[in-house]
Amino acid sequence: MAVVGDRGNRSDRLVVLGGEGSTVRGEGRVWLVGAGPGDPELLTIKALKALRAAQVVVHDGLVSEDILDLAPASARKISVAKRKSRHSYSQDEINRMLVAFALEGLNVVRLKGGDPFIFGRGGEELEACREAGVECVIIPGVTAALAAGAGASAPLTHRGVAQAVTFVTGHAAKGGEPDLDWESLAKANQTVVIYMGVSMAVPIAARLMEAGRVGSTPALIVENASRADERRITTTLAGLPEAAATVTGPALLIVGEAMALAQAGVGSTDVEILVQKARA
Numbered sequence: 001m002a003v004v005g006d007r008g009n010r011s012d013r014l015v016v017l018g019g020e021g022s023t024v025r026g027e028g029r030v031w032l033v034g035a036g037p038g039d040p041e042l043l044t045i046k047a048l049k050a051l052r053a054a055q056v057v058v059h060d061g062l063v064s065e066d067i068l069d070l071a072p073a074s075a076r077k078i079s080v081a082k083r084k085s086r087h088s089y090s091q092d093e094i095n096r097m098l099v100a101f102a103l104e105g106l107n108v109v110r111l112k113g114g115d116p117f118i119f120g121r122g123g124e125e126l127e128a129c130r131e132a133g134v135e136c137v138i139i140p141g142v143t144a145a146l147a148a149g150a151g152a153s154a155p156l157t158h159r160g161v162a163q164a165v166t167f168v169t170g171h172a173a174k175g176g177e178p179d180l181d182w183e184s185l186a187k188a189n190q191t192v193v194i195y196m197g198v199s200m201a202v203p204i205a206a207r208l209m210e211a212g213r214v215g216s217t218p219a220l221i222v223e224n225a226s227r228a229d230e231r232r233i234t235t236t237l238a239g240l241p242e243a244a245a246t247v248t249g250p251a252l253l254i255v256g257e258a259m260a261l262a263q264a265g266v267g268s269t270d271v272e273i274l275v276q277k278a279r280a
């Protein structure tokens with residue numbers, strides 16, 4: 001039997017995982033919800049409805065307070081964000097926590113940055129629910145790559161220039177360099193979007209160039225896509241490591257001919273401001 005409690009100050013109630021009580025089946029359900037890349041306006045209406053009905057919200061660090069505030073004040077909010085200095089929950093503990101709450105009969109929203117099934121470990125949480133016989137409903141979210149391309153006005157596919165787009169991780173599952181098919185990623189006329197790749201920019205750029213992608217291929221880095229502090233750096237594949245060295249927040253590395261259309265700069269596109277400008 002394991003016991004977990006909130007690490008924050010929102011609640012001090014404990015949940016028993018794998019104890020006798022957890023065999024009591026209620027009508028609880030787990031909602032795996034994509035919170036989008038940060039801008040609350042990029043939340044789907046379905047996600048909003050699920051949040052409003054939540055009794056428990058288990059969320060990642062990349063989910064903003066603005067979005068968490070959309071859940072009822074009475075909902076218990078548990079951060080399972082990875083922390084450098086304090087203990088954070090293992091994936092197994094998170095899986096068991098979700099199942100335990102649902103078996104208590106609670107409506108559990110597992111809120112993840114972007115989309116739950118794009119580098120979000122949503123598949124593992126879904127499997128844990130299935131194994132426990134807990135219903136799990138998936139609500140997709142806007143993945144960071146889509147917001148990054150949109151914010152920079154750079155299409156991820158572009159007729160005659162980018163016939164494919166590939167999302168890859170910049171990290172191996174156990175850390176270190178990713179084991180990717182560099183030959184395939186180095187082919188021209190396709191966009192490669194690298195998640196979690198900032199600290200690996202040096203080997204990633206080197207592998208792509210060794211495999212034949214030319215150093216002058218346009219590249220884009222988008223930090224904090226869709227947030228007020230969004231920052232876009234336009235560069236080339238060869239210039240990617242130097243540009244990545246200036247990044248501190250969550251960011252994507254994007255390589256491909258279509259990135260020639262990208263606009264560098266700061267700030268996200270606030271629809272209300274643009275509408276006001278158009279009316280003026």
Ligand SMILES: C[S@@+](CC[C@H](N)C(=O)[O-])C[C@H]1O[C@@H](n2cnc3c(N)ncnc32)[C@H](O)[C@@H]1O
Nearest residue numbers: 037114115118120143144195196224225250251
């Ligand atoms: C664990 S992955 C989660 C991805 C998420 N499930 C999604 O669909 O966007 C975290 C990585 O996603 C990228 N990321 C997430 N949010 C971002 C944002 N707002 N701007 C840029 N990159 C972001 C970064 O590469 C970050 O290291």
